[in-house]
Amino acid sequence: MYKIVSKKDLASNVKMFKVYAPRVAAKAKPGQFIILRLHEKGERIPLTITDWSKEEGTVTIVVLEAGKTTKELASMKEGDYILNFVGPLGKPAEVKYYGTVAFVGGGVGIALIYPEVRAFKEAGNKIITIIGARTKDLLIFEDELSKLSDELYVATDDDSKGHHGFVSDILKKLLEEGKHIDLVIAVGPVIMMKVISDLTRPYGIKTIVSLNPIMVDGTGMCGSCRVTVGGETKFVCVDGPEFDGHLVDFDNLIARNRRYLEEEKIALERFLSHG
Amino acid sequence: MGKPQKIREKKVPMPEQPPKERIKNFNEVALGYTAEMAVEEAKRCLQCKPKEGQKICVDGCPVGVNIPEFIKHIREGDFEGAIRIIKEKNNLPAICGRVCPYERQCEMYCTLGKRFEPVGIGRLERFVADWELARGVKIPEKAPPNGKKVAVVGSGPAGLTAAADLAKLGYEVTIFEALHKPGGVLIYGIPEFRLPKRIVEAEVEYVKKLGVKIECDVVVGKTVTIEDLLKEYDAIFIGTGAGLPNWLGIPGENLNGVYSANEFLTRVNLMKAYLFPEYDTPIRIGERVATIGGGNVAMDCARTALRLGAKESYIVYRRTEKEMPARAEEIERAKEEGVIFKLLTQPIRFIGDEKGWVKQMECVQMKLSEPDETGRRRPVPIPGSGFLMDVDTVVVAIGQSPNPLIPKTTPNLKTGRKGEILVDEKQRTSIEKIFAGGDITTGNATVIAAMGAGKRAAQAIHEYLSGKS
Ligand SMILES: Cc1cc2nc3c(=O)[nH]c(=O)nc-3n(C[C@H](O)[C@H](O)[C@H](O)COP(=O)(O)OP(=O)(O)OC[C@H]3O[C@@H](n4cnc5c(N)ncnc54)[C@H](O)[C@@H]3O)c2cc1C
Ligand SMILES: Cc1cc2nc3c(=O)[nH]c(=O)nc-3n(C[C@H](O)[C@H](O)[C@H](O)COP(=O)(O)OP(=O)(O)OC[C@H]3O[C@@H](n4cnc5c(N)ncnc54)[C@H](O)[C@@H]3O)c2cc1C
Ligand code: SF4
Ligand code: SF4
Ligand code: FES
Numbered sequence: 001m002y003k004i005v006s007k008k009d010l011a012s013n014v015k016m017f018k019v020y021a022p023r024v025a026a027k028a029k030p031g032q033f034i035i036l037r038l039h040e041k042g043e044r045i046p047l048t049i050t051d052w053s054k055e056e057g058t059v060t061i062v063v064l065e066a067g068k069t070t071k072e073l074a075s076m077k078e079g080d081y082i083l084n085f086v087g088p089l090g091k092p093a094e095v096k097y098y099g100t101v102a103f104v105g106g107g108v109g110i111a112l113i114y115p116e117v118r119a120f121k122e123a124g125n126k127i128i129t130i131i132g133a134r135t136k137d138l139l140i141f142e143d144e145l146s147k148l149s150d151e152l153y154v155a156t157d158d159d160s161k162g163h164h165g166f167v168s169d170i171l172k173k174l175l176e177e178g179k180h181i182d183l184v185i186a187v188g189p190v191i192m193m194k195v196i197s198d199l200t201r202p203y204g205i206k207t208i209v210s211l212n213p214i215m216v217d218g219t220g221m222c223g224s225c226r227v228t229v230g231g232e233t234k235f236v237c238v239d240g241p242e243f244d245g246h247l248v249d250f251d252n253l254i255a256r257n258r259r260y261l262e263e264e265k266i267a268l269e270r271f272l273s274h275g
Numbered sequence: 276m277g278k279p280q281k282i283r284e285k286k287v288p289m290p291e292q293p294p295k296e297r298i299k300n301f302n303e304v305a306l307g308y309t310a311e312m313a314v315e316e317a318k319r320c321l322q323c324k325p326k327e328g329q330k331i332c333v334d335g336c337p338v339g340v341n342i343p344e345f346i347k348h349i350r351e352g353d354f355e356g357a358i359r360i361i362k363e364k365n366n367l368p369a370i371c372g373r374v375c376p377y378e379r380q381c382e383m384y385c386t387l388g389k390r391f392e393p394v395g396i397g398r399l400e401r402f403v404a405d406w407e408l409a410r411g412v413k414i415p416e417k418a419p420p421n422g423k424k425v426a427v428v429g430s431g432p433a434g435l436t437a438a439a440d441l442a443k444l445g446y447e448v449t450i451f452e453a454l455h456k457p458g459g460v461l462i463y464g465i466p467e468f469r470l471p472k473r474i475v476e477a478e479v480e481y482v483k484k485l486g487v488k489i490e491c492d493v494v495v496g497k498t499v500t501i502e503d504l505l506k507e508y509d510a511i512f513i514g515t516g517a518g519l520p521n522w523l524g525i526p527g528e529n530l531n532g533v534y535s536a537n538e539f540l541t542r543v544n545l546m547k548a549y550l551f552p553e554y555d556t557p558i559r560i561g562e563r564v565a566t567i568g569g570g571n572v573a574m575d576c577a578r579t580a581l582r583l584g585a586k587e588s589y590i591v592y593r594r595t596e597k598e599m600p601a602r603a604e605e606i607e608r609a610k611e612e613g614v615i616f617k618l619l620t621q622p623i624r625f626i627g628d629e630k631g632w633v634k635q636m637e638c639v640q641m642k643l644s645e646p647d648e649t650g651r652r653r654p655v656p657i658p659g660s661g662f663l664m665d666v667d668t669v670v671v672a673i674g675q676s677p678n679p680l681i682p683k684t685t686p687n688l689k690t691g692r693k694g695e696i697l698v699d700e701k702q703r704t705s706i707e708k709i710f711a712g713g714d715i716t717t718g719n720a721t722v723i724a725a726m727g728a729g730k731r732a733a734q735a736i737h738e739y740l741s742g743k744s
Contacts, residue, residue, distance in 0.1 A: 043555035084455040086492040221518040222538035255631030259531050263557030
């Protein structure tokens with residue numbers, strides 16, 4: 001049992017939790033994730049480790065309400081317990097000095113790039129951060145990221161703040177202007193990561209994406225999380241979650257993430273009708 | 276005792292759910308003996324006193340259960356006595372009595388089996404174990420605490436057995452398990468209809484009552500490393516199994532609707548997807564399901580598919596039934612339930628629809644040629660025999676390999692060609708204080724072999740820590 005020690009609403013459908021899980025906190029590194037199961041009948045779902053404190057023994061997760069399990073988690077309160085919480089899973093990000101690193105975060109991905117922005121900044125890189133969301137209320141972590149970034153750009157789909165349009169528009173403009181970038185790290189919806197990877201390919205800029213396939217165990221045992229990368233099958237939970245975006249077969253990932261659409265709808269409707 | 280009777284030629288039949296009914300539920304198929312049936316079956320035993328060099332039942336049991344003796348107690352109606360004898364050697368009899376391949380072990384050496392059907396040793400073992408479980412399990416005497424600590428990694432049969440034996444010897448034992456539930460393959464792999472989870476839970480409870488601590492949600496190699504554990508424990512036993520699914524490596528394997536056996540079974544058994552939406556984890560099953568493989572795992576998948584509502588469930592295997600590694604009993608049950616066997620057939624490509632779901636499988640017909648290094652005749656494709664098979668779900672059940680996580684994160688831990696941890700006859704690894712056993716050292720084997728390794732390791736750890744070796 002893992003206690004929720006604090007909860008914060010970041011946006012109407014985005015919540016941040018600090019969970020007491022000292023073993024995970026002691027080993028966490030940027031780019032890694034946990035898997036949790038809320039209760040005896042719950043599903044195992046992966047969430048990125050957004051922050052951690054070895055001293056407090058806590059791990060911070062940020063969750064976007066997507067379906068049944070994330071909505072149920074979002075409804076939990078400070079002092080409640082999560083039944084299972086295992087990690088840190090996946091390979092840590094390869095943090096080192098590259099020069100100029102451009103981070104692109106979309107939606108909940110904005111929160112997820114935070115630990116990496118911090119680590120890459122500490123490694124001496126110049127940081128350009130581009131974040132985008134549907135509307136300005138969903139621009140979470142903007143202050144934190146702005147402090148760490150040498151340049152910060154914002155986009156919203158509805159023109160409520162910053163550039164009217166997509167994060168990819170901003171990156172495209174920077175590249176066209178001839179801005180020097182050594183590495184791009186993109187975290188967000190699969191389609192966004194695909195567009196960003198296509199964008200940087202002609203420039204030959206190495207682009208890292210963090211994949212979010214459907215997982216079960218998270219330890220390399222089932223293969224639910226497999227995707228095709230560079231023509232080979234990779235298990236995202238142990239070989240990833242970060243991969244070279246120029247090698248990822250995004251269409252395969254998009255198709256695989258639609259495996260349970262019908263069941264997800266049934267589960268959500270059932271949850272919303274009787275909790 | 277009554278007057279001598281003629282020996283029954285066949286085992287006393289075991290009551291079973293009829294095939295038509297059982298494919299509609301996940302309840303156990305074989306229902307177990309009543310006390311009368313058990314006594315009746317026990318009477319078939321000849322109570323052999325083997326001559327020098329003669330092999331009997333006991334010689335086929337990897338943990339050396341004193342079979343004639345426990346059967347004698349059953350015959351006399353002393354079930355309590357029978358279970359005590361079994362438990363001297365076997366900590367998990369309710370499980371072994373269900374899933375041991377006894378036809379290739381104890382029952383294969385049964386003297387009676389030379390003329391008639393062998394004594395139903397597995398069934399009898401199951402009967403007394405269930406009898407005890409129903410009454411509440413007695414905790415055996417333990418040695419007083421000796422102040423030494425042992426960590427066990429993995430809670431499958433190897434880990435549970437090693438932990439139980441060490442606890443009985445007075446060690447303070449903690450099991451670390453990656454998943455949220457202990458039991459290993461017994462919990463996530465073998466289906467409810469063959470091994471009810473309440474049985475596994477009861478056996479796990481028994482191990483806990485011996486004083487063993489079980490910590491779930493700990494992935495050794497990630498959450499803690501072997502090196503971390505070495506600082507805190509006097510010895511370590513690694514029993515992490517063979518959990519890495521093997522693939523065919525053919526085009527289309529990442530299409531939707533193609534599962535590894537592990538994913539398919541884990542969703543159904545561990546996550547209880549067969550109870551979706553009461554349980555949150557879904558599983559998707561089509562009308563025509565093909566399971567590739569011929570072992571116990573494949574049989575479990577094909578039979579599970581039927582229970583999930585598949586109209587047609589196929590076993591696709593590249594050799595013939597004779598070469599199938601699955602237990603005869605399981606093949607028989609699969610057939611009774613309507614599983615269709617497509618033998619001498621090898622898939623070479625999966626074909627998807629426009630949305631990325633598998634819709635067909637291209638196969639070739641095989642024939643058997645001369646025996647290979649395993650002694651089985653090698654299948655070779657017949658040229659020009661390709662054909663298409665319509666399928667909407669495929670389960671790949673062609674074996675598992677040892678999970679590389681611990682070897683990868685433990686410097687100097689030696690592994691073999693297939694990634695298995697190398698051990699000597701005392702289950703010692705290349706690193707002092709570290710022992711290993713079960714599928715992680717052998718590749719996918721059996722429950723009882725894993726238990727045997729756990730027992731040997733417990734003994735070796737005891738010798739090591741008490742300075743006897
Ligand atoms: C490595 C990794 C890190 C992630 N980090 C975060 C994070 O920090 N914050 C966050 O909000 N989300 C994160 N996600 C996504 C999150 O796991 C899914 O949103 C969540 O599982 C959805 O579950 P649900 O029941 O609420 O929704 P559902 O209705 O079940 O699913 C909504 C969508 O989420 C995906 N999904 C469903 N089940 C799973 C599953 N078991 N595992 C993975 N994806 C699934 C599917 O694409 C599905 O279409 C991460 C995913 C991965 C793989
Ligand atoms: C579907 C199926 C059906 C089978 N049917 C039969 C049968 O009928 N009869 C028979 O005798 N055998 C059968 N077997 C084989 C048998 O189950 C195995 O040989 C046996 O379970 C091996 O035991 P083990 O303890 O070595 O490993 P496992 O049972 O695999 O247990 C290993 C445990 O270690 C955990 N683990 C792995 N890595 C880590 C880590 N890094 N940190 C912490 N924990 C970890 C795993 O989660 C797991 O719980 C079957 C196997 C399968 C898959
Ligand atoms: S443990 Fe297995 S092999 Fe040994 S007696 Fe029991 S059924 Fe037979
Ligand atoms: S070999 Fe068969 S008949 Fe003889 S003691 Fe063993 S079980 Fe009984
Ligand atoms: S989630 Fe099961 S192997 Fe990655």
